[in-house]
Amino acid sequence: MGTVESTGQTRLGVLVSGRGSNLQALIDAVADGRLDGRIAVVISNVAGVFALERAERAGIPTAVVDHRGWSSRDDFDRAVVAELQKHRVSLVCLAGFMRRLGKPVLQAFPDAVLNIHPSLLPSFPGLHPQRQALDHGNKLSGVTVHLVTDELDAGPILVQRPVPVLDDDTEDSLAARILAEEHVAYPEAVRMMLTGNWRIDGRRFVRG
Numbered sequence: 001m002g003t004v005e006s007t008g009q010t011r012l013g014v015l016v017s018g019r020g021s022n023l024q025a026l027i028d029a030v031a032d033g034r035l036d037g038r039i040a041v042v043i044s045n046v047a048g049v050f051a052l053e054r055a056e057r058a059g060i061p062t063a064v065v066d067h068r069g070w071s072s073r074d075d076f077d078r079a080v081v082a083e084l085q086k087h088r089v090s091l092v093c094l095a096g097f098m099r100r101l102g103k104p105v106l107q108a109f110p111d112a113v114l115n116i117h118p119s120l121l122p123s124f125p126g127l128h129p130q131r132q133a134l135d136h137g138n139k140l141s142g143v144t145v146h147l148v149t150d151e152l153d154a155g156p157i158l159v160q161r162p163v164p165v166l167d168d169d170t171e172d173s174l175a176a177r178i179l180a181e182e183h184v185a186y187p188e189a190v191r192m193m194l195t196g197n198w199r200i201d202g203r204r205f206v207r208g
């Protein structure tokens, strides 16, 4: 069984760095009852981003934890954990969060940190996955929602949704096609987590 508390109104913490369209997909899913949880806090490592405005509009508490000025990456991680704990979060969703998180976060939230990545992992981890797919000449790309581990973009996969790569695609047109699927995939993955009816078997996220 998953460790995320699953009895209604699980408190989610969403970490963002920018536009926040995946955050919006989660806000909408909570608002229309597709997700039996609540977003307890939205944390950004960058001030003034549109994601924070989306959260404020939805009445969700926000915090900015600037990644600069800490003497180590772990110190930044610990500040993020403190903010999440302050809001009694039990499931963390990275939604366009552009920093890598390490041990302090993963130890505080074991098997409870999700990430969304715009490629069909394990293809094209890291930066600019849409450009990597185009450069490689892939005919298919898509989105992956996975649990975060200490290996970059490599944890157990909950949901993948494919999209075609078209001959005349640009990085932007492919990114837009993937993004539409991201907005379906992320609420679906969070919903799976919230059932509590899952386990990790090696690399695999197994339901039931």
Ligand code: GRF
Binding pocket: 017, 018, 019, 020, 021, 022, 023, 095, 096, 097, 116, 117, 118, 179, 182
């Ligand atoms: C998305 O493509 C997400 O998969 C990636 O960064 C982008 C963030 O977009 N990790 P948004 O901020 O959710 O609109």
